[in-house]
Amino acid sequence: MIAVSASGLTRTFQGGGQALERFTFEVPRGEVHGLLGPNGAGKTTLCRILSTVLLPTGGSASVLGRDVVRDAAHVRRSVGVVFGGDRGVYGRLTARQNLNFWAALHGLSGRALRERVAVLLERTGLTGRADERVDHFSRGMKQRLHLARGLVADPPVLILDEPTAGMDPIAAHEFRDLVAQLRDDGRTVLLTTHDTAEAEAVCDRVTLMRRGAVLATGSPSSVAGLVTSQDRISASGVPAAVVAELVARPEVVVLDGSGGDRVELETSGDTTGEVLHLLVDAGVTRLVRGRPSLEEAYLRLLRRQGMAVDR
Amino acid sequence: MRVLLASLRLQLQLALRSAEVLQACLMAPLLAVVFLSVASLGGDAGLVAFAPSAIVAPALMALWTSALFTAGQSITEDRALGVFESVVASPAPLPVVLLGRMCAVTAVGLIAFASSWLTSGLVFGHWVVVEHPLVLPVALVATGLATATTAGLLAPLFLLTPSARTVQNTLTYPFYLLGGVLVPVTDLPEWLRPLGRAVFLSWSADLLRDTLLPAPPADPWARLGVVLALGGVASLIGTTLLLRVLHVVRSSGSLSHT
Ligand SMILES: Nc1ncnc2c1ncn2[C@@H]1O[C@H](COP(=O)(O)OP(=O)(O)OP(=O)(O)O)[C@@H](O)[C@H]1O
Ligand SMILES: [Mg+2]
Numbered sequence: 215m216i217a218v219s220a221s222g223l224t225r226t227f228q229g230g231g232q233a234l235e236r237f238t239f240e241v242p243r244g245e246v247h248g249l250l251g252p253n254g255a256g257k258t259t260l261c262r263i264l265s266t267v268l269l270p271t272g273g274s275a276s277v278l279g280r281d282v283v284r285d286a287a288h289v290r291r292s293v294g295v296v297f298g299g300d301r302g303v304y305g306r307l308t309a310r311q312n313l314n315f316w317a318a319l320h321g322l323s324g325r326a327l328r329e330r331v332a333v334l335l336e337r338t339g340l341t342g343r344a345d346e347r348v349d350h351f352s353r354g355m356k357q358r359l360h361l362a363r364g365l366v367a368d369p370p371v372l373i374l375d376e377p378t379a380g381m382d383p384i385a386a387h388e389f390r391d392l393v394a395q396l397r398d399d400g401r402t403v404l405l406t407t408h409d410t411a412e413a414e415a416v417c418d419r420v421t422l423m424r425r426g427a428v429l430a431t432g433s434p435s436s437v438a439g440l441v442t443s444q445d446r447i448s449a450s451g452v453p454a455a456v457v458a459e460l461v462a463r464p465e466v467v468v469l470d471g472s473g474g475d476r477v478e479l480e481t482s483g484d485t486t487g488e489v490l491h492l493l494v495d496a497g498v499t500r501l502v503r504g505r506p507s508l509e510e511a512y513l514r515l516l517r518r519q520g521m522a523v524d525r
Numbered sequence: 526m527r528v529l530l531a532s533l534r535l536q537l538q539l540a541l542r543s544a545e546v547l548q549a550c551l552m553a554p555l556l557a558v559v560f561l562s563v564a565s566l567g568g569d570a571g572l573v574a575f576a577p578s579a580i581v582a583p584a585l586m587a588l589w590t591s592a593l594f595t596a597g598q599s600i601t602e603d604r605a606l607g608v609f610e611s612v613v614a615s616p617a618p619l620p621v622v623l624l625g626r627m628c629a630v631t632a633v634g635l636i637a638f639a640s641s642w643l644t645s646g647l648v649f650g651h652w653v654v655v656e657h658p659l660v661l662p663v664a665l666v667a668t669g670l671a672t673a674t675t676a677g678l679l680a681p682l683f684l685l686t687p688s689a690r691t692v693q694n695t696l697t698y699p700f701y702l703l704g705g706v707l708v709p710v711t712d713l714p715e716w717l718r719p720l721g722r723a724v725f726l727s728w729s730a731d732l733l734r735d736t737l738l739p740a741p742p743a744d745p746w747a748r749l750g751v752v753l754a755l756g757g758v759a760s761l762i763g764t765t766l767l768l769r770v771l772h773v774v775r776s777s778g779s780l781s782h783t
Contacts, residue, residue, distance in 0.1 A: 267775060301608075316615070
């Protein structure tokens with residue numbers, strides 16, 4: 215079953231700005247799906263449309279089979295949203311007061327509400343600070359509270375727009391665990407991020423966006439594989455003769471062979487095995503074999519754009 | 526109902542942590558001092574004759590000012606905090622959330638009335654007797670609710686444009702005059718009276734003053750009904766407007782702008 219889908223989704227703004235241009239994708243139920251793309255690619259716009267706070271100007275989108283325009287009320291009941299960053303909560307209230315309010319907006323009350331809020335505070339590690347004013351929280355703590363707010367209704371679909379921007383590495387790793395838990399619960403998660411390592415770690419599939427349209431979509435490794443289907447080998451402490459031999463082989467692409475005893479190569483198929491044997495036989499122990507990362511694919515696919523934002 | 530109460534509680538919690546409540550609590554007694562001083566220029570007789578007006582007017586003025594403030598602030602502040610999108614994206618209907626928050630001003634009305642009454646007693650030594658203690662609290666609550674829905678009409682305007690603040694500012698003194706807050710509607714020029722009667726405040730002001738006079742108020746429950754009915758009409762118009770404007774900002778993409 216499809217949890218989130220968009221078909222020919224288009225959004226233009228007054229003044230001619232086009233944030234989404236015939237954007238089409240599908241996220242099956244239970245998938246953690248990452249949206250990646252440069253600033254201005256249209257990620258937030260997509261999240262806004264899916265969470266019904268913005269209307270599309272063309273095409274259609276649905277969540278759990280319900281159209282986000284015609285059936286917005288239904289969509290609102292099944293989606294939890296976190297619109298990025300440390301905003302989105304009342305600073306003058308305590309963490310618990312914030313969650314109590316949001317839980318009530320989602321129809322909880324009485325004991326169910328209190329229990330749910332307690333569980334969320336625990337899950338986001340805020341129990342000890344639950345009755346402090348949110349103003350006094352650090353940025354990362356506000357973000358966790360914001361995340362807890364998005365989870366308050368226990369929704370089957372979660373839309374998270376840059377949930378980890380500005381979190382410290384420990385918090386960001388805890389976030390990965392949290393997403394893994396959500397996936398284990400069978401929830402669908404759509405998340406935008408600028409952290410390709412994070413996307414690689416938590417996403418079943420990713421969509422690379424550019425100028426409001428899909429550039430590539432698939433599992434992180436298949437998207438990485440779009441730029442090269444080669445294996446990547448890097449080694450150091452390689453004898454000069456071996457370096458020369460490797461460089462001489464036509465089926466080996468040398469990415470970096472200028473660093474004396476260091477080499478970085480791309481190979482494929484049987485050649486990979488042969489090259490590895492050669493290196494090991496030559497006594498090389500500092501050896502890494504891998505696939506190109508999502509980060510690399512991202513950079514290669516979008517590099518030509520340089521620092522320019524998408525619009 | 527749950528959403529309404531949660532929103533009301535939210536507003537009270539927010540207000541307790543801001544200068545709003547303090548301001549409203551100070552405004553009423555300060556105005557009461559001004560009005561009562563003017564009244565006492567006419568000697569003890571003047572004070573006794575005008576005290577009911579001098580207590581009711583500051584209370585209603587504080588109530589109305591704070592309601593206008595809340596109507597503008599609740600949406601503007603939610604947007605600035607980045608909360609507004611999430612409220613709209615939640616299953617709770619926005620008009621109910623707003624109504625709940627607006628209803629919190631009823632508390633301001635009660636506090637303001639109590640503090641003007643205390644001012645008369647403590648500062649001027651004139652303890653005004655509440656002659657009709659049953660009608661008074663009901664009238665104050667009904668007034669609070671009607672104020673909530675009427676001032677709430679402003680909120681959709683704030684959603685459209687931040688310059689709604691100018692409208693907000695012009696809605697004070699003309700409204701006090703029309704609403705018979707400063708002088709009863711019956712003292713207004715004849716051609717203005719029907720207009721004044723369409724403003725719920727005129728019914729509230731008359732009734733509240735009557736509760737401080739020895740004579741039993743005429744048809745108090747019917748007059749309360751008028752206050753609530755006018756409040757109900759405002760609530761219907763407000764809901765329609767708000768839903769309409771919400772659609773507009775979802776289309777234009779200005780919903781999350783501050
Ligand atoms: N309300 C709006 N009015 C006008 N233009 C808008 C509006 N919202 C977004 N845009 C434009 O649409 C484009 C896409 O913006 P969007 O916020 O979706 O990008 P994004 O991918 O989330 O970028 P980032 O990575 O910086 O968060 C941008 O060019 C932006 O200026
Ligand atoms: Mg964005």
